[in-house]
Amino acid sequence: MLKLAARMLRHRKGSAVATLLALTAGVVILMSMGLLVESGLRFEAASQRFAATDVVVANRDITLTTNGQEATAPLPEGGTVPASMAERLRQVPGVATVVVDTSVTAVLENGGATGHGWSSTVLTPYQLTKGAQPKNDDEVALDERVAGSVAPGDEIPILVEGTARVYRVSGLVRNAGPRPGPDAPPAVFFTDVHAAAVYPRQGRVDALGVIAEPGASSAAQVADVRKLATEAGVKAYAGAERGVLEQSADLAAGDMLVQLGYVFGGFVGLLVMFVVAGTIGLAVRHRRRDLALLRAVAATPGQIARLILIEVGLLSLLSVVIGVPSGWFATRWVRGELVGRGFIPNTFPFSGGALTAAAVVGATMTVAVGAALIAARRTVLIRPTEALGEIAVESGRNSKVRLFVGFVTLAGAIYLTTLSTTQKGTAALGTALGMLFALVLAVALLAPWINRVAARLLGPVLRAVWGDSGYLAAANLRANAQSMVTVLAALVLTVGLGGSIWFLQDNLERQSVAQNRAGMLAQHSMSSAVGLPETALAEIREIPGVVAATGVRNTSIILGNGEVGGVQAIDPDGIEHVMDLQVRSGSLADLRGHAVAVSSMQADSNGWKVGDRAEVWLGDGTPATLRIVAIYGRGMGFGDFTVTKDVIAGHTASTGYERILVRAEPGTDITTALADVTDRHPGSTVTNTAELTGRLADDLAFSAWLNKLLMGIMIGYAAMAAANTMVMAALTRGRELASLRMVGVTRKQVRRMVHAEQSGLLGVSLLIGGSIAALTLVSVVRTLTGQSVPYVPPLGWVSIIGGTVLLALLTTILPIARLLRVPPIAGIGVKE
């Protein structure tokens, strides 16, 4: 049987190659996607800074209970632990040391570092290599990595939490812990007293490191610490768990890859499934004649089924053998690109593979064999006598189950569509995405019926445009409705999903930039990575010619449902001259004390009105009740929440303003005065706000690259699948075209007929796919921006329409033209 199957495959090279191509490309895509996600899931950050501890007590995430469901979200600003906890931890039996760790940003001439108290050196540990430990407030020990040519005894300026001070270097230390990551910031150590004094959150600490007495470390001890931590509303991290405490680029990369899987996994899986199933189905249908002959020559239905299974099994096996290693290499390439573009650090390990490979092999085999069995079912069960009669005609019967599931999905999609028009805010976004997938799935399931109905409806149109050729084309479309299912499904998937996701990105980018540009009234922006103090703002406000200036710091808050909202914390004095948030109701003048202004998008999502109270958690997990004083339109350009700086004071990981926006009187040149202020604040720069919005656009385009790469791969795969199907179909039409020409249809008429068919088929696919994309785009864009007409870049139109025309040209019109060069009398003898 195996030999027979292999022979049959070799004989039908065309469909075997087409199937192999669809399978292999699918395996490659699934494999690389899976590898990326698996690496993300497997990534386990190794503890570095806390390597020498047994347990660390910290507060890094928040667990919220909404509607009985628990959701855990990481705290955007990192939570703190009450300093008093240290004493309680010291009472735990077997604990030798409890180290209080506070971390502040420190900027040296040689670069950035984190500042800690001297006792934190034992956490890693750091070892003194030269000089002594700091003993006075103005002394500091430097990590060798930032020391440069500085030696103990030298005096150097250090910017601590935005304030510049001069310190005397007491000694140099070296990180003696395990392999410090290249992105791990170097540390500088002050006296414990000074470290606590400069820490902005008084009475609190970042973490408590617990070190057990030698030999006393035990599970019971860890349990004791955990119990104390839970009582205080914080968490204890032991062993490998400590790794998550150190924010590293590796950890962020791992999260990003997992996120990627959430966003694209469904799309990729759906596409590969439909393409593989469709192509195999078509290949089996093309082989009906062979199979019927075998039945006539006395093969039992079971034997035919087994033959098909073995054939498809062989092809799947081959595709796996080619696809899995290619997928692995493709992932190497993607990794290189991701590293090159700075999405993930070079140190991020790509691990695993066996699990992904097993899953991909299992999934591919299941889909392939399942599709083959379904496609073969009719041929298998047919009586040999009927089999020989039916071979030329395609049977029109289709699975009732498919029809039923298709209609149920469609009903669901329609329900979601109506729902999304009444919903508001983030709920509407989720519904819109659900609607998109449901619609695409419904179309793919109903594709045979859609093709048939479309052919019937298009009949008169094609006839009117192309005359008799159009009439023939309509008849062919009706007859080939089943074969062209893959073309419809692949194109609708591509245009529907691709169009939505791709153009959505464009719309969001454009909207953010447009809102920021339209609402930015300030002409100058002074910004600093280390934070600008109040004094800088005061100095700027005193410059003659300055109408208004305000400091801005970006942070996040957590809403009741665990969602994170972007916040701009400002000094509200003169805000109306600096930015125009497009206030819809309420007034920014009321932004005093525990008040908040929210974007209309967030107001809609949460049902907030001016005067309501919003229950939120600040970046460090502190609950806060904020009075809503205004609702504004430009949330995408400036952030969904605007609060005064007082609301977040003491709840952020570092202090100071990120930038100061300055509005000057027209015609006044304040650049020299601003430069003076900049000189007094190391690490700060002044830019034109127009450049600022330009950079925002660049940043957004940069992060969109990965999305667009994935979309591009998907679109390429779908186009390949459609091309595959159409070439397979076109090349089997030699006999049909020859008979047409024998009965007197001219070559030109045949060509016109093919053009009419293509226009009908591709037109319907584009129309349905485009409608789905438009529906999704309109509902999402309206929710996010309030605009009812989404923006589609001209190049987008060109590439969709041009791509489809090119596809038709390459995959049908050219092969048909080749068939037409064969004289009809020679063509008629050709077997299908």
Place this chain on the structure above:
Amino acid sequence: MSQLSETDLTKLRRSKIGFVFQAFNLIGALTVQENIVLPLQLSGKRADATWVRQVVDRVGLADRLSHRPSQLSGGQQQRVAIARALATRPEVIFCDEPTGALDTQTAAEVLGLLRSMVDEAGQTVIMVTHDPVAASYADRVMVLADGRIVHDMPQPGAERIAEQLAMLGRRQRVTQER
């Protein structure tokens, strides 16, 4: 027999009956040799090498065994089909217009071959045909019209058969005129 499942019917067909079709129905992917032993292979039996050799010799394809059907003439292809039908030693071979796609010369060869199977191996052959010449190779000829046997005669010769067929046509025309 109508109680049997499709699988059982197939098993019955392939063990007791051989088929020869007008369109040959050979598997293009397989060589002549493989086509001939295919039914045996499908029924899971080991091909009786001497019998297959004998059959191949009798149809005169010994030097064509490794060719593909597409490399053979129509007559040769039909001979492969006959060899395939014989390979399972069926109790009866049914032929459906076996000469319909062949020229007269080749048709005569194929019919001669079928005749020799009957004479030399005692093989029962039932053949359906429109061709009086083809029918004249049979021991017994039945004329069917509209699903009914209208004549049953021991070999009457090609002319008698042609006459009977012609009368059949005339009778129909008379019916139409009436």
